[in-house]
Amino acid sequence: MASNSENQYVGDSWNRRGQSWVEYDGIMNQRLEAVSDVLFENIGIPQGSKFLDIGCGAGSTTIRLGNLVNTNASVTGIDISEPMLSLAKEKAKNVSNVDFVLANAQTHEFVTSKFDGAISRFGVMFFADPVQAFSNIYSALTERAFLTFVCWPDSQENELSYILLQAALKHIDKPYEDPGTAPGPQAFRDKQYVKSIPSSSGFSDVSIETVKVHTRAKISAEQDARVNMTIGCAQRAMADAEADEETKGRIYEELLLVAKEHQDGEYVGYDVSVNIVSAKV
Numbered sequence: 001m002a003s004n005s006e007n008q009y010v011g012d013s014w015n016r017r018g019q020s021w022v023e024y025d026g027i028m029n030q031r032l033e034a035v036s037d038v039l040f041e042n043i044g045i046p047q048g049s050k051f052l053d054i055g056c057g058a059g060s061t062t063i064r065l066g067n068l069v070n071t072n073a074s075v076t077g078i079d080i081s082e083p084m085l086s087l088a089k090e091k092a093k094n095v096s097n098v099d100f101v102l103a104n105a106q107t108h109e110f111v112t113s114k115f116d117g118a119i120s121r122f123g124v125m126f127f128a129d130p131v132q133a134f135s136n137i138y139s140a141l142t143e144r145a146f147l148t149f150v151c152w153p154d155s156q157e158n159e160l161s162y163i164l165l166q167a168a169l170k171h172i173d174k175p176y177e178d179p180g181t182a183p184g185p186q187a188f189r190d191k192q193y194v195k196s197i198p199s200s201s202g203f204s205d206v207s208i209e210t211v212k213v214h215t216r217a218k219i220s221a222e223q224d225a226r227v228n229m230t231i232g233c234a235q236r237a238m239a240d241a242e243a244d245e246e247t248k249g250r251i252y253e254e255l256l257l258v259a260k261e262h263q264d265g266e267y268v269g270y271d272v273s274v275n276i277v278s279a280k281v
Contacts, residue, residue, distance in 0.1 A: 019083050020230045025058045027227055030217035032121065035150055035274055036061055038211050039121055040068065042276050043148050048116025053077040054105050054137065054149070055123015059088025059098075065119060066098040073097060076115070079123070080104050106133035110140035117141070120149035125187040134201035138281065147203060147279045151188040153210055160215060160270040161185075161233045167254040168234035174241040185233070194277060203279035211276055216269030221259035224268040228255045 021028060039061070046069060053062040056077030066075040078101045079085050085100050092098045101108065106127045118137055127133035137147070155161040169176055181187050188194045195206045217224070228234050229252055238248060259268050 021058060021081075022083050022087050024227050024231060025060075025084075025087060027217045027219055027223070028231065029058075029060045030219075031215045034213040034215050035272070036064065036121060038213060038274065038276060039119060039148065039150050040064065042278065043117070043119060043146070045069070046117045046146065048142070048145075049073050050113065050115045051075045052115040052118040052137070052140065053123075054118055054120040055079055055126065056085075056088060056100065056120075057081070057123065058084045059091050059100065061119065061121045062088065062098055062100070063092050063095055066092070066095050069097070071097065074099065076101060078103055078105050078108065106136060108136070110136075114142045115140055115145060117146045117148075119147075122150055122152070122185070124149050125151055125185055126183045128183060130187075130197045131200050134198050134203070138198075138202040141281045143281060145281045147198065147277075147281075149277050150274050151194065151277060152185055153191075153273050153275050154189045155186060155233070157210070157273040160272045163258055163270070164228050164255065165233040165237060167258050168237040168251050170254060171247050171250040172237060172241040172243060176237065177240070184236070188275070188277075191275065194275065198277070198279045203281065206277070206279040209276045209278075210273055212271065212273050214269055215272050216264070216267045218266050219268055221256055221263050221268060224259035224262075225252055225255040228259075 056062045056079045062077035074097045
């Protein structure tokens with residue numbers, strides 16, 4: 001079980017990352033809208049009275065689920081980033097059936113009234129102990145509840161990750177270290193590993209489907225490069241290598257070239273693959 005100091009460190013880290021996401025929330029939600037569409041097509045119109053959005057971030061999927069379910073049903077978003085949840089609450093102030101909890105879903109003690117289903121868009125790959133986290137989520141669900149989440153496959157199947165990472169690595173001398181299954185965006189890239197986690201946590205009928213989508217946002221190439229300097233694999237590579245300002249400048253120019261290659265009128269877009277993981281209680 002994670003210690004209080006570990007939880008504090010995770011929370012502080014996500015608060016820093018959350019500030020960046022808040023700055024670019026509108027752009028990121030445009031970029032990931034096609035991914036959200038796949039997630040919601042998969043769950044249809046869920047039946048029940050309570051639902052959970054794990055790692056909900058700034059709340060776009062929580063609000064969308066709240067607008068989708070029966071008006072008497074409620075949706076709770078849980079996330080560890082205070083800046084992102086503050087924005088989520090502001091965005092949802094006129095949505096009566098949505099609420100948010102600032103907590104780590106791995107260790108949070110959910111109330112006794114259980115959820116009829118749980119979703120996540122890229123919010124479940126960051127747990128220090130995934131089996132403990134999914135076991136805790138399992139305990140918060142009713143009989144016959146569903147779990148559906150989206151995670152990234154291997155980066156080579158994902159243009160957005162692979163091309164941007166390679167662009168950054170051109171200008172970084174430090175050897176790239178594969179993160180493996182360490183908490184992070186690529187932690188769930190191995191399908192067998194991903195299937196083993198909910199299966200080991202009590203879930204049944206675990207399945208994975210890989211879907212290709214085109215993500216895009218209405219932004220300039222310069223904006224796209226700035227976003228990719230701040231959020232995503234290029235940013236992580238720079239942070240891991242402790243890149244200096246000169247190196248960051250070269251990486252920005254590289255990312256700008258990539259953005260211009262992927263520009264289509266007022267939009268910049270990338271082809272991506274995502275894994276849709278489904279399971280039942």
